[in-house]
Amino acid sequence: MTCRAIERFEEHRDLLTGVAYRILGTVADAEDVVQEAWLRWSGTDTAVVENDRTYLIKVTTRLAVDRLRRLKARRESYVGEWLPEPVRTDPAGTVPDVAERVELTTSVELALLVVLETLSPLERAVFVLREAFGLPYAEIGEAIGRTEATTRQLSRRARKHVEERRPRFDVDRASRRRLTERFIGACADGDLDGLVAMLADDVTLVADGGGRAKAPLRVLTGAGKVARFLTAIATEASARRFIRSVGVTASEGHAVEFADVNGAPAAVVTAGGRPVSVFSLLVRDGLVRTVYLVVDPEKLVRLASPA
CATH class of the missing domain: 1.20.140.160 (PhyR, sigma-like (SL) domain)
Incomplete structure (x- = not known):
């Protein structure tokens, strides 16, 4: 050769x-x-x-x-x-x-x-x-x-x-990014009513844990059910809590980075600099129609930002 x-x-x-x-x-x-x-x-x-x-x-x-x-x-x-x-x-x-x-x-x-x-x-x-x-x-x-x-x-x-x-979108990237930031903020604050207001009545949440991380085994449907799950994982002891802006806490090292993932705005949650979950939202008519949540650690290793 x-x-x-x-x-x-x-x-x-x-x-x-x-x-x-x-x-x-x-x-x-x-x-x-x-x-x-x-x-x-x-x-x-x-x-x-x-x-x-x-x-x-x-x-x-x-x-x-x-x-x-x-x-x-x-x-x-x-x-x-x-x-x-x-x-x-x-x-x-x-x-x-x-x-x-x-x-x-x-x-x-x-x-x-x-x-x-x-x-x-x-x-x-x-x-x-x-x-x-x-x-x-x-x-x-x-x-x-x-x-x-x-x-x-x-x-x-x-x-x-x-x-x-194939789902259709009717919002530009900037609007989708702003909604993603508000969405993560509501999760972090445990703002159930604020979160429900962003979700379509028939919203679905699809989570992938691969059997290696805690995640729903079936698709969750409905604004109330999805919102309750999201606020719960943001406050449970194993996850502690999310942060609304880029940064690291002294005790947990959790942070949220808003980045382009698969060509769309997404939220990458890290712990000690290691990605632990990714949220990607499908938006139509100003409401979240689908939440994709990836927490399988084997699928997140390449998402870490270069230092």
């Missing part, structure tokens, strides 16, 4: 990680797939590869689809609700260029990734390559080992499925 061949792969590593993450939903699995793609590349006569980007996307996509098929069986027996691994998409992000353009940022939103979990592995791969990266159908078909006609069918089916289930 020549130095130039290594450089050729590294030029596309971030792109390949972005493709794999959107197909798989976790950074760890995406990185494993990219490493497998590297092993394939290192055993290939790269001198005969005409287009590095096309070749590497094809290899990465096939590896990701194979892995997703295996993961789907495991996720069916997952403890509680399964949510994608959150990634920072602001300058402090630890996954380089996972969403370097507006259209790519949109394609890593938690709400979309949750919907993509309901697609078949092939449908998901086609949707990602077409809608997020704009690849032509012929190239996608080659990547997944299907004809162009079949690929178009898969794309239409996947797009229709996503459009029917």
